[in-house]
Amino acid sequence: MWKFIIRRIIIMFPQLVLLSVIVFILAQMMPGDALTGMALDPDMDPAQLEAMREDLGLNDPWYIQYFSWLGGVLQGDFGQSVAHALPVSDLIWVRLVNTFWLSLMSLFFVYILALPLGLISGRWNDTIADRIITGYTYIGFAAPLFIFALIMLFVFGFQLGWFPTGGSVEANTGGGLAYFWSKVYHLILPSLSLALIGTVTTVQYLRSEVIETKQKEFILTARAKGVPEQKVYTGHVFRNSLLPIAAVFGYEIAALISGSVFVERIFSYPGMGQLFLESIQIRDFSVVTALVLLFGVAAIIGALLSDIILSIVDPRIRIK
Amino acid sequence: MKYQLESKEVMSMTENALLSATNVKTSFRIGDDYYAAVDGVTLTVNNNEVVAIVGESGSGKSALAFSILGLHDRFKTNLEGEIYLNGTDLTSVSTGKLNQIRGKDIGMIFQDPLTALNPLKTIGDQIVETLNLHTKLTAKEKYERSIHLLKEVGIPRAENVHQQFPHELSGGMRQRVVIAIAIACDPALLIADEPTTALDATIQSQILDLLNELKEEKDAGIILITHDLGVVAEMADRVAVMYAGQIVELADVFSLFRNPLHPYTRSLLSSVPSVKDEKEMLHVIEGVVPSLPKMPRQGCRFKDRIPWMEDNVHEEHPELREVENGHYVRCTCYKHFYFPEEEEELAHVDTNY
Numbered sequence: 104m105w106k107f108i109i110r111r112i113i114i115m116f117p118q119l120v121l122l123s124v125i126v127f128i129l130a131q132m133m134p135g136d137a138l139t140g141m142a143l144d145p146d147m148d149p150a151q152l153e154a155m156r157e158d159l160g161l162n163d164p165w166y167i168q169y170f171s172w173l174g175g176v177l178q179g180d181f182g183q184s185v186a187h188a189l190p191v192s193d194l195i196w197v198r199l200v201n202t203f204w205l206s207l208m209s210l211f212f213v214y215i216l217a218l219p220l221g222l223i224s225g226r227w228n229d230t231i232a233d234r235i236i237t238g239y240t241y242i243g244f245a246a247p248l249f250i251f252a253l254i255m256l257f258v259f260g261f262q263l264g265w266f267p268t269g270g271s272v273e274a275n276t277g278g279g280l281a282y283f284w285s286k287v288y289h290l291i292l293p294s295l296s297l298a299l300i301g302t303v304t305t306v307q308y309l310r311s312e313v314i315e316t317k318q319k320e321f322i323l324t325a326r327a328k329g330v331p332e333q334k335v336y337t338g339h340v341f342r343n344s345l346l347p348i349a350a351v352f353g354y355e356i357a358a359l360i361s362g363s364v365f366v367e368r369i370f371s372y373p374g375m376g377q378l379f380l381e382s383i384q385i386r387d388f389s390v391v392t393a394l395v396l397l398f399g400v401a402a403i404i405g406a407l408l409s410d411i412i413l414s415i416v417d418p419r420i421r422i423k
Numbered sequence: 424m425k426y427q428l429e430s431k432e433v434m435s436m437t438e439n440a441l442l443s444a445t446n447v448k449t450s451f452r453i454g455d456d457y458y459a460a461v462d463g464v465t466l467t468v469n470n471n472e473v474v475a476i477v478g479e480s481g482s483g484k485s486a487l488a489f490s491i492l493g494l495h496d497r498f499k500t501n502l503e504g505e506i507y508l509n510g511t512d513l514t515s516v517s518t519g520k521l522n523q524i525r526g527k528d529i530g531m532i533f534q535d536p537l538t539a540l541n542p543l544k545t546i547g548d549q550i551v552e553t554l555n556l557h558t559k560l561t562a563k564e565k566y567e568r569s570i571h572l573l574k575e576v577g578i579p580r581a582e583n584v585h586q587q588f589p590h591e592l593s594g595g596m597r598q599r600v601v602i603a604i605a606i607a608c609d610p611a612l613l614i615a616d617e618p619t620t621a622l623d624a625t626i627q628s629q630i631l632d633l634l635n636e637l638k639e640e641k642d643a644g645i646i647l648i649t650h651d652l653g654v655v656a657e658m659a660d661r662v663a664v665m666y667a668g669q670i671v672e673l674a675d676v677f678s679l680f681r682n683p684l685h686p687y688t689r690s691l692l693s694s695v696p697s698v699k700d701e702k703e704m705l706h707v708i709e710g711v712v713p714s715l716p717k718m719p720r721q722g723c724r725f726k727d728r729i730p731w732m733e734d735n736v737h738e739e740h741p742e743l744r745e746v747e748n749g750h751y752v753r754c755t756c757y758k759h760f761y762f763p764e765e766e767e768e769l770a771h772v773d774t775n776y
């Protein structure tokens with residue numbers, strides 16, 4: 104297993120390099136450069152400006168620029184935000200933490216929903232319960248996330264007033280437990296909206312896995328041994344069906360983060376997604392670039408996580 | 424751990440047979456209709472006896488085996504007839520009781536050892552699972568028993584294999600594990616559904632030897648399903664030849680090979696690869712077993728595959744009749760049957776002498 108994991112981590116490096124090159128090219132193509140980010144005197148002498156460019160290495164060949172950019176990124180230096188006149192890293196950090204919690208909470212809801220629904224509808228396929236569940240997954244597929252999130256916000260936030268309609272925490276809650284609960288309270292509606300839509304793929308996947316697994320021959324072997332029906336499922340079908348689900352777990356994270364772009368916007372939740380949309384609107388390109396890079400890294404790490412989990416749960420991979 | 428009678432039911436018609444199946448009819452739902460894949464099979468199996476069931480693919484052999492264990496999907500299958508195992512009718516017992524019988528009184532060996540084991544459980548766990556269900560042994564005893572079983576089926580380094588996963592073993596080894604699971608509780612009846620079809624020739628004979636030993640040692644009855652007459656000759660005491668869901672001929676193994684009667688049996692026997700040339704198949708009767716919806720349900724079911732025979736040689740309602748002591752055959756067409764190229768063939772043999 105360790106061999107596999109180490110090999111898998113090594114594979115990750117070229118992926119990261121490729122990502123960084125793409126993002127770097129993207130950054131070069133965007134208007135403005137490092138100087139644009141500093142609030143400089145517009146009447147500055149062009150010669151002086153040129154000297155500053157030279158100083159900052161902006162006239163160097165692209166590969167030297169790439170490595171100095173990469174060096175900065177590795178130390179958490181993403182440059183300056185034009186709009187906020189702040190280092191991009193300062194701007195992103197708080198948002199990153201917020202999005203992390205949102206994704207975690209969504210992930211929790213996704214699986215809390217998907218496991219029972221998928222297992223029930225797979226085990227009792229073509230019964231009424233299964234029809235209802237599959238019906239829900241079709242709706243989930245068809246409904247655009249941002250419209251669904253808007254409806255959730257309208258009904259549970261504004262009409263019923265059960266949940267806050269924006270922000271990530273109540274303004275003056277002090278610290279400790281009250282602060283924690285306020286955070287959770289603000290998270291519930293956005294993460295639930297995200298999860299209710301995001302879970303349907305997992306439900307359908309799990310359902311078809313269960314249906315496929317229960318027709319496998321080793322299930323017949325189990326029945327022929329005299330294993331009672333309930334145990335056939337808990338002991339044989341479910342574990343084997345959960346395997347591929349575990350394998351997509353990491354990808355699920357990446358999907359949730361991209362989904363959070365819309366949800367954060369709708370719930371005015373100060374996360375990376377919201378920052379991303381804002382920054383595009385106000386053409387704060389250094390922030391956009393940094394966020395694209397982070398989203399990319401999240402996707403790559405998600406995939407890594409998937410493979411590691413799979414190698415832990417599946418003995419066939421563990422051995423190799 | 425000898426098998427003991429648990430049911431006090433009178434063994435009325437079952438006499439002393441271990442298994443006695445009467446008029447078993449297994450129908451599958453296809454669309455809105457039910458079609459019988461096993462159509463009125465009556466068969467007995469005694470202790471220390473191997474009954475082989477032969478027939479081409481699709482003739483209903485597995486469907487019959489699955490019916491005995493009640494393994495068919497209840498919602499898509501209709502099962503009629505009686506199947507008595509030591510006095511208990513398997514078709515009418517409760518699910519709970521059936522689960523007690525499966526694995527304990529009846530062991531099943533499936534065709535493909537590559538898919539018959541749970542890929543996520545160790546070999547040991549899969550054997551112990553059966554012991555958990557049917558015995559009250561302690562954990563240590565179960566471990567020892569499973570090691571003993573692995574050794575019994577000829578697996579070297581049993582302690583190692585105990586902890587391995589199925590994918591780490593070869594096909595032959597896995598089939599041995601499947602057999603170890605099947606015999607874990609010393610079942611009175613062993614059903615082996617094409618146990619060697621998926622294996623290569625050397626492994627095949629090893630597995631057959633193993634089954635033979637088990638029969639001798641445990642006094643078990645064995646139903647051996649196969650389409651390989653070589654296997655039948657080697658293993659069987661009695662043979663049931665199945666075609667299109669029915670037994671067309673039933674006899675002890677010597678009578679069947681010495682004096683095959685039904686045209687289907689004769690064609691199966693003559694399509695054994697010739698000794699001289701392994702590729703050459705003699706007398707293969709063309710066609711395949713018809714699919715369930717297309718299966719003829721009136722008259723002789725084999726009629727369409729021997730079209731050169733006149734219609735009037737067949738019975739209108741063919742039945743399995745005893746024509747010699749213990750030798751049963753269905754339909755009267757056997758009395759008149761000849762292979763179309765028979766004369767030619769004889770001439771050929773002549774020149775060889």
Ligand SMILES: Nc1ncnc2c1ncn2[C@@H]1O[C@H](COP(=O)(O)OP(=O)(O)O)[C@@H](O)[C@H]1O
Nearest residue numbers: 451460479480481482483484485486487714715
């Ligand atoms: N579960 C099922 N549903 C519908 N038809 C089936 C099912 N199982 C088997 N059959 C059909 O029943 C016939 C007999 O199948 P089977 O018993 O598997 O034959 P054999 O084992 O002799 O090759 C075949 O025509 C097969 O297609």
Ligand SMILES: [Mg+2]
Nearest residue numbers: 484485486616
């Ligand atoms: Mg079969």
